[in-house]
Amino acid sequence: xxxxxxxxxxxxxxxxxxxxxxxxxxxxxxxxxxxxxxxxxxxxxxxxxxxxxxxxxxxxxxxxxxxxxxxxxxxxxxxxxxxxxxxxxxxxxxxxxxxxxxxxxxxxxxxxxxxxxxxxxxxxxxxxxxxxxxxxxxxxxxxxxxxxxxxxxxxxxxxxxxxxxxxxxxxxxxxxxxxxxxxxxxxxxxxxxxxxxxxxxxxxxxxxxxxxxxxxxxxxxxxxxxxxxxxxxxxxxxxxxxxxxxxxxxxxxxxxxxxxxxxxxxxxxxxxxxxxxxxxxxxxxxxxxxxx
Amino acid sequence: xxxxxxxxxxxxxxxxxxxxxxxxxxxxxxxxxxxxxxxxxxxxxxxxxxxxxxxxxxxxxxxxxxxxxxxxxxxxxxxxxxxxxxxxxxxxxxxxxxxxxxxxxxxxxxxxxxxxxxxxxxxxxxxxxxxxxxxxxxxxxxxxxxxxxxxxxxxxxxxxxxxxxxxxxxxxxxxxxxxxxxxxxx
Amino acid sequence: xxxxxxxxxxxxxxxxxxxxxxxxxxxxxxxxxxxxxxxxxxxxxxxxxxxxxxxxxxxxxxxxxxxxxxxxxxxxxxxxxxxxxxxxxxxxxxxxxxxxxxxxxxxxxxxxxxxxxxxxxxxxxxxxxxxxxxxxxxxxxxxxxxxxxxxxxxxxxxxxxxxxxxxxxxxxxxxxxxxxxxxxxxxxxxxxxxxxxxxxxxxxxxxxxxxxxxxxxxxxxxxxxxxxxxxxxxxxxxxxxxxxxxxxxxxxxxxxxxxxxxxxxxxxxxxxxxxxxxxxxxxxxxxxxxxxxxxxxxxxxxxxxxxxxxxxxxxxxxxxxxxxxxxxxxxxxxxxxxxxxxxxxxxxxxxxxxxxxxxxxxxxxxxxxxxxxxxxxxxxxxxxxxxxxxxxxxxxxxxxxxxxxxxxxxxxxxxxxxxxxxxxxxxxxxxxxxxxxxxxxxxxxxxxxxxxxxxxxxxxxxxxxxxxxxxxxxxxxxxxxxxxxxxxxxx
Ligand code: SF4
Ligand code: SF4
Numbered sequence: 001x002x003x004x005x006x007x008x009x010x011x012x013x014x015x016x017x018x019x020x021x022x023x024x025x026x027x028x029x030x031x032x033x034x035x036x037x038x039x040x041x042x043x044x045x046x047x048x049x050x051x052x053x054x055x056x057x058x059x060x061x062x063x064x065x066x067x068x069x070x071x072x073x074x075x076x077x078x079x080x081x082x083x084x085x086x087x088x089x090x091x092x093x094x095x096x097x098x099x100x101x102x103x104x105x106x107x108x109x110x111x112x113x114x115x116x117x118x119x120x121x122x123x124x125x126x127x128x129x130x131x132x133x134x135x136x137x138x139x140x141x142x143x144x145x146x147x148x149x150x151x152x153x154x155x156x157x158x159x160x161x162x163x164x165x166x167x168x169x170x171x172x173x174x175x176x177x178x179x180x181x182x183x184x185x186x187x188x189x190x191x192x193x194x195x196x197x198x199x200x201x202x203x204x205x206x207x208x209x210x211x212x213x214x215x216x217x218x219x220x221x222x223x224x225x226x227x228x229x230x231x232x233x234x235x236x237x238x239x240x241x242x243x244x245x246x247x248x249x250x251x252x253x254x255x256x257x258x259x260x261x262x263x264x265x266x267x268x269x270x271x272x273x274x275x276x277x278x279x280x281x282x283x284x285x286x287x288x289x290x291x292x
Numbered sequence: 293x294x295x296x297x298x299x300x301x302x303x304x305x306x307x308x309x310x311x312x313x314x315x316x317x318x319x320x321x322x323x324x325x326x327x328x329x330x331x332x333x334x335x336x337x338x339x340x341x342x343x344x345x346x347x348x349x350x351x352x353x354x355x356x357x358x359x360x361x362x363x364x365x366x367x368x369x370x371x372x373x374x375x376x377x378x379x380x381x382x383x384x385x386x387x388x389x390x391x392x393x394x395x396x397x398x399x400x401x402x403x404x405x406x407x408x409x410x411x412x413x414x415x416x417x418x419x420x421x422x423x424x425x426x427x428x429x430x431x432x433x434x435x436x437x438x439x440x441x442x443x444x445x446x447x448x449x450x451x452x453x454x455x456x457x458x459x460x461x462x463x464x465x466x467x468x469x470x471x472x473x474x475x476x477x478x
Numbered sequence: 479x480x481x482x483x484x485x486x487x488x489x490x491x492x493x494x495x496x497x498x499x500x501x502x503x504x505x506x507x508x509x510x511x512x513x514x515x516x517x518x519x520x521x522x523x524x525x526x527x528x529x530x531x532x533x534x535x536x537x538x539x540x541x542x543x544x545x546x547x548x549x550x551x552x553x554x555x556x557x558x559x560x561x562x563x564x565x566x567x568x569x570x571x572x573x574x575x576x577x578x579x580x581x582x583x584x585x586x587x588x589x590x591x592x593x594x595x596x597x598x599x600x601x602x603x604x605x606x607x608x609x610x611x612x613x614x615x616x617x618x619x620x621x622x623x624x625x626x627x628x629x630x631x632x633x634x635x636x637x638x639x640x641x642x643x644x645x646x647x648x649x650x651x652x653x654x655x656x657x658x659x660x661x662x663x664x665x666x667x668x669x670x671x672x673x674x675x676x677x678x679x680x681x682x683x684x685x686x687x688x689x690x691x692x693x694x695x696x697x698x699x700x701x702x703x704x705x706x707x708x709x710x711x712x713x714x715x716x717x718x719x720x721x722x723x724x725x726x727x728x729x730x731x732x733x734x735x736x737x738x739x740x741x742x743x744x745x746x747x748x749x750x751x752x753x754x755x756x757x758x759x760x761x762x763x764x765x766x767x768x769x770x771x772x773x774x775x776x777x778x779x780x781x782x783x784x785x786x787x788x789x790x791x792x793x794x795x796x797x798x799x800x801x802x803x804x805x806x807x808x809x810x811x812x813x814x815x816x817x818x819x820x821x822x823x824x825x826x827x828x829x830x831x832x833x834x835x836x837x838x839x840x841x842x843x844x845x846x847x848x849x850x851x852x853x854x855x856x857x858x859x860x861x862x863x864x865x866x867x868x869x870x871x872x873x874x875x876x877x878x879x880x881x882x883x884x885x886x887x888x889x890x891x892x893x894x895x896x897x898x899x900x901x902x903x904x905x906x907x908x909x910x911x912x913x914x915x916x917x918x919x920x921x922x923x924x925x926x927x928x929x930x931x932x933x934x935x936x937x938x939x940x941x942x943x944x945x946x947x948x949x950x951x952x953x954x955x956x957x958x959x960x961x962x963x964x965x966x967x968x969x
Contacts, residue, residue: 105540112863135712139712140619159614161605161608163603165619169713171862176540181532219368240367241393242372254393448617458630458634461689461693465690469644477673
């Protein structure tokens with residue numbers, strides 16, 4: 001039997017998208033809340049039919065059958081912010097907004113100025129945390145928010161009804177609504193609007209950071225990672241246990257986190273974010289950051 | 293697949309792969325430097341998910357700098373070396389243990405810097421087919437239990453049944469009244 | 479028996495009064511309908527403009543992602559509880575004085591829950607995708623269960639409006655035929671399903687009404703709870719409070735009864751129902767408000783105390799903003815204007831007049847709407863990472879749409895009572911019959927007890943004759959049997 005940690009990543013590896021997740025529902029051991037709620041989402045898709053309840057049981061039986069041989073996906077994306085190097089220049093925000101043709105309010109990755117307990121100010125960028133237990137997904141009434149098998153939480157803007165419950169649920173304020181008609185997008189030939197490439201944004205639906213889900217499969221760095229001149233942002237993969245920043249610095253992810261006392265922001269909300277921070281106030285840049 | 297058969301396959305692969313890698317190494321190093329660094333990957337029987345990487349230099353070498361070990365990834369385009377450990381030479385051999393995090397063939401590299409020239413790296417490669425792996429990062433609240441998960445889908449099914457019962461009651465009441473009025477009228 | 483004859487006149491009177499709005503709603507009826515319809519139409523136009531321009535035109539922004547419309551949903555669905563209380567709870571507890579109010583209360587419940595539910599549409603950015611809730615629902619979402627709960631409750635309140643109406647339709651049918659209103663008469667006769675009032679029909683109907691009356695109380699509780707869970711199932715400070723479900727239920731009861739007071743007063747005035755609905759009804763409804771107002775105040779304290787005491791970062795910031803900060807003015811306005819003042823008005827005997835009760839009820843509804851705005855906007859405004867508050871302003875669009883909802887209540891009720899008897903004729907008649915019988919029995923036992931032949935039914939020389947009591951109870955008061963007992967005791 002595989003051990004617990006292993007199964008954990010496997011649970012998260014199932015694509016919890018309501019529209020097409022009928023066959024890969026995780027079902028094992030004590031159900032995690034994620035499995036439970038994700039399963040409910042799956043159930044939602046099937047209740048349309050009058051036979052839903054019957055289907056429900058058939059489906060979980062099927063899931064049990066496949067669970068033992070279920071394939072873990074190739075990647076489990078993660079991000080690390082090395083705050084020792086961040087000088088708060090907001091280049092990440094601008095790179096993102098430019099790439100996705102966003103308005104200036106749509107700070108999908110937003111740089112906050114924070115206060116440390118020692119009274120220093122420091123800068124902390126906040127992308128979507130790609131939570132393993134995404135409350136935004138659980139509360140979405142139509143399953144427009146879904147989670148890919150690589151751990152990316154994405155929004156299907158063609159399905160979003162614009163109820164903004166996800167904005168209420170996200171503890172990180174990572175979601176941005178299109179309150180008016182979005183500005184015209186710079187077209188990239190051959191790219192169609194999709195959850196992975198949500199450009200242009202769609203009026204009266206919700207949008208958020210996607211970790212440049214269109215780039216990751218091609219081994220390209222997300223716009224913010226590539227755009228950070230200080231190499232603060234690392235994009236990584238929990239499966240491969242590696243992460244890289246714009247300077248081409250490759251680290252063994254687990255060691256990098258452990259050796260630098262990485263933490264996850266607002267972990268107490270139990271959403272299991274996939275973003276780690278390495279504490280710091282820019283000291284590697286000789287930034288003393290005395291509070292003003 | 294049983295554990296035992298996994299071992300057998302692993303051992304077999306280990307044997308064959310180390311032969312292959314040694315062969316390829318020889319030719320590779322012939323072009324770079326004369327003194328060959330060799331890298332060997334083994335799986336200790338005690339902990340099945342741990343690999344031992346051992347790099348050795350011939351005993352006559354004057355090199356004595358630490359050996360750097362890497363695993364290769366093509367994750368972010370091209371080929372990247374992910375550092376997985378450093379170890380000093382001890383009797384011509386340096387070794388580290390490594391826990392693979394994904395299944396499949398993994399390529400390892402060991403390098404050593406020639407202190408005289410500074411820049412020259414002497415490199416050795418080896419690969420190993422990992423059958424069982426485990427993720428390196430575990431989550432802080434991995435064992436957090438949610439009471440709702442205890443009920444699972446049954447919870448939702450129960451709610452749906454209650455809703456259905458309410459609708460059935462409402463509709464049958466309405467229907468009974470409408471039917472009953474006509475029937476009970478003399 | 480003399481009582482039988484003495485009942486005829488007032489009952490005919492009652493039947494006429496109940497159907498008056500159907501036949502002669504009055505000169506100013508169409509004027510009122512036109513004005514209200516214009517307000518509603520203007521709101522719909524504003525909504526269409528909002529759909530065109532985007533939700534931002536209603537004042538929404540990333541720090542006020544939920545605001546006026548969801549507060550309206552909560553408010554309007556909330557006030558519909560008043561109908562359920564007056565009708566169902568008072569019915570089950572056998573409070574007979576409710577009878578002249580039930581039809582108006584039930585209709586108000588139906589109308590407000592429908593209006594409240596339709597505020598979901600301006601709330602949604604993409605109302606045209608609303609049906610996704612049906613064909614691709616996510617069953618773990620509280621919003622989906624809101625949809626289920628509201629639609630179930632709405633259907634139940636329609637059934638609860640229709641069932642007691644059924645015999646009245648057959649009564650109204652005769653009058654419609656008399657006046658030559660054949661089309662409506664046909665609908666009446668169709669909808670009353672051969673009702674002729676025999677005992678078995680009555681038994682079936684009363685049993686069914688009783689069942690729905692029992693059912694509608696937990697349904698209403700569930701609606702307001704699930705509505706609150708749309709908020710408290712998120713981790714946002716102040717929304718994530720376990721007290722919110724009962725808090726919403728009490729708020730619904732409180733504001734619902736206040737609305738019933740207002741609506742009853744309105745229709746009493748315009749359709750001259752003073753003979754049936756008098757100050758005593760308002761006083762009683764006002765007295766029901768007192769415990770709910772006090773409970774709401776108590777729950778407000780219970781809501782704020784733990785969070786303020788402990789001082790957890792997010793919660794304490796929001797509470798500070800509400801109690802002493804940016805929303806404090808509105809919050810204290812609600813506390814004094816929406817809880818303390820109305821409760822005092824209803825509780826103190828010398829302020830218990832129709833006029834003051836109406837002012838109190840209006841205060842309750844207005845300030846509970848205000849409270850919902852604070853409850854929705856406050857936590858939404860709070861930035862959970864930065865700790866800073868965003869801002870939110872009403873725009874002409876959001877105000878127009880909201881006013882349309884307010885105007886839609888009297889408008890729809892005016893239209894409903896244009897085709898439906900405004901008083902529950904059968905229920906009132908049954909109660910009069912029942913109480914007359916009780917009274918007769920009382921008198922009979924008094925007579926037996928006194929061995930006195932001087933008290934005789936219908937004796938015109940007596941101080942208080944049965945004729946007058948019966949007349950009074952049937953045509954004017956429909957007082958509880960207790961008050962009849964008091965009168966009987968005087969004899
Ligand atoms: S706004 Fe869209 S994505 Fe968010 S909860 Fe509503 S439907 Fe889902
Ligand atoms: S950070 Fe917010 S938007 Fe992103 S996955 Fe978590 S809850 Fe959802």
